[in-house]
Amino acid sequence: MSAPILDARTLAAREWDLLVVGGGITGAGILLEAARRGLRALLVEQRDFAWGTSSRSSKLVHGGLRYLAEGQLRLTRESVREREALLREAPGLVEPQGFAFADHGAGWAQRLGFLAVLRVYDRLAGRREPHWESADGFAMLAPNVRREGLLGGVRYTDAKTDDARLVLRVLDEARSHGAAALNYVAVRGLVREGARVMGARLLDERSGQEHAVRARVVVNASGAWAGALAGALTGNGAGPRLRPLRGSHLILPSWRLPLAQAVSLRHPEDRRPVFAFPWEGATLVGTTDVDHGEGLHLEARITRAEFDYLMAALRAAFPQLSLHDEDVIATYAGVRPVIDGGSHGAPSKEKREHVVWSEPGLVSVTGGKLTTFRAIALDTLRHALPQLPGWRPDLAPQPVFAPVPLPVSRLLPAGVLRRLAGRYGASAQDLVDAAGEGELDPIPGTCTLWAELRWAARAEQVRALGDLLLRRTRLGILLPKGGAAHLERVRAICQPELGWSDDEWLAEQAAYMASWRECHGIPAASSSPEHRCLTR
Template identity: 70%
Template sequence: MKNDDLDVLVIGGGITGAGILLEAARRGLKAMLVEQRDFAWGTSSRSSKLVHGGLRYLAEGRLRLTRESVREREALLRDAPGLVELQGFAFADYGNSRRKRRSFLAGLALYDLMAGQRRIWPQRHWLDADAFLMLAPNIRREGLAGGIRYLDAKTDDARLVLRVLDEARSHGAQARNYVAVESLQRSSGRVTGALLRDARSGEGSAITARVVVNATGAWACGIPGQGSPPRLRPLRGSHLVLPAWRLPLAQAVSLMHPADGRPVFAFPWEGVTLVGTTDVDHAEGLAAEAKVTRREFDYLMAALRAQFPQLGLLDADVLATYAGVRPVLDSGTRGAPSKETREHLVWDEPGLVAVTGGKLTTFRAIALDALGHVARQLPDWRADLAPRPVFPHRSIPCGPRGVPVAFLERLAGRYGRHAQHVVDAARPGELETIAGTLTPWAELRWAARSEDVWRLDDLLLRRTRLGLQLRAGGRELLPRIRAICQPELGWSDARWEAEQAAYLTLWQSHYGLPGAEPHEHSHD
């Protein structure tokens, strides 16, 4: 780690920290980011994968948040093709009143207006029951009056973080995973840097910086030496992953849970079908990885069985589960978790700026807000904080004859300036996609070679998403993955075998189907 008179030290390698690093570096600040685990290890690899304005926020009257979100969604669709893409949503109407229907359509009209543009084909459209069943043929038909179709967007959240970090590096920034902050350093009451500990080597080092930015999200209260941050209410969102053939969807399907009326969704993502989400208080602490509880699993399966009764979905159909903790500001009311605000908050003290809250979609706006606070602590730094394109235009890589253009566009979106290198590094057969996913073998080779992989779960849960897309976390493919990646990583046989055992244990305990939990047996 180079301590070259840093202007900004960013703590936290999720989407918020990555966005701050990029916006600082592209405006001439000497900046470095450190993450105590892996990049995107926390919330930013465990989200619902949606880049959306949030119709729920609009219904709650949070117009500023909705407007900011839809505009940032449009910016990402424009600047990150191949990584952020449109997703149609179908919302079934089971005999709700015409007043509610008109209200929903009016809300969608406002939603479109806030985005600042209209698409070639309508974003909103009322369909009668027969037409709606053409979009979602497997849904429950009893009582179906019709439905509404609208557009939002989706992404691979971990790859978005990695792309933003790489863009920051192209502007001279440094980013290091597995480097923890042991404490903040102070002089005359001002934060002047941090004492860091590298998990790889065990070595400690003192880094000085004119401003330290705490962008650790749900972990914002855990930095030793900072003042008292606002109170957070960590909320857990849990998800299920099913094979696309078992829950086939051309559109995302939004539904209201039959038990409590909360919104639940299922949509096609990266070759599988993703189902979410819950919104419950996370009382288990933040030191360990979050995981899906049996109650949450049963809750989501109940929603699927009610909406898709003819599919006869079983627990065993679920490929994987995952859960993330959202950094939500605590209103102090202890009301329903879903009613807490998703706004972000920035606060500061001399030499320190901290930010938490917010959502994936608005990471650029959050970063610019945080930089405004940084600017007030750097009186000699003058910069235009108007939004800039998230990513510059990148050309589509050239591939061998017969490789589909859509495949190459996807690589361009996920890897930016390195997309051609991913193609060029591929050995024979490695541009073929792994069955059940959209991931080519070549992505494994490139990640092992060039993307700061230190643990096997880095490779299979964040650089690629195979641990979520393949049954048993991809156990059957581990021999071929080993043949590709072990030489690139430079791991001995003993190291690989230890990493493989640790990965499979982690997958079983945190990404597989949850077991029965005795204290929950009394609940339906």
């Protein structure tokens, strides 16, 4: 069963070894690695778990082929190792994804260079697979790709995931080791004794009450917000300079852009790589890589220029499909916490390594990538180690997830049971058992079961309708208009579980739909970068 949900007041009465600030994949990973090594660890997130970058990534668990081509061998080796570990340990959540890269006349030298990089990529993963396909063979892998001038193509294998569910699964694993995690709890300041940080003042957004919590070490793992939070809390500019970069994406129905493989292509304007791949029964397209000039207190959204940029790439690669703006189901954008290299060059040239810095009682971490969250967590704990006398852990990598059995149900096929085990871990059987009549059926147009909504509302700290539809499930970006056509049944299942009154439900529904239109719809041709996306 899911761990009991505690409130900020109860948790503030305890003393903690580690207080982690930030409920994305980095914070979740740190919480898990600390708890499994015996630390009393608490995580707080001022919005919802995975609200920021960790539910808005490109959904890829990849070794970083581009990083290898740029000579970043250490980062690539680490990424490949972590990718392979997640493929082994999280079946049903992290799955292999084939990639196909069309060659429309790149030139033999570039082609041979790419194949050589792929051979190194294979060796790092301990695998070997063929990479070159003839024009006819490539057309079978990607039948809708432009045939004019097609000489063949390259294929290779990476992996994909549901990034928000990955965060939630890591948090559940941490709770199984005694950790605690709360969403909608913000840090309002630090508790100090002299120059040393001894905890933090927490504001429970639900009750409006403030509580002081003591901890031997506070870890600032707030991602793109880490630099600003560190400065606000400490009053100094310590730490690296961040360059927030926005990556925006499109979701199309699979019948409009059917793909068996992920297709990588070069944008016709600037030759940047763009990809499209099958994800959760739809087709995901991305990504842009631009400076995010807006305030981080606002929810990121795609601009019209980014939307047109991605659509231009699709129309050039798949001309026979005649794709239009109206074919896009939803959009989303996230802000990456990238370290500013100081060169003021193209955003895509910035390195993706993480960085950790500290002062007495406070450790901050930012940068890095989704794939390497375990390595980032362990590195952060190494920096915290000197500030935790008496703690002598083995910081060698351990499996991220304990093995879990498949849930049992005569009504569900093996593939669905595997998917549930991957996403919900030890809670998968409880989810199945809690299902009402007809709730083990998939929601039309998705791979999501109605029962997943009930379980999320019952056991996964849902505080807003957006939590339920954008992060616990992904219905808000997989269904037209954010799933509006299904909201009555969603209400029938979830309102009793959440304990919301009719007025509360209607207010949440109105807020969700307004936010969806602003932050996940198709931007108007005249849209301005300024906007007011709701933070929920």
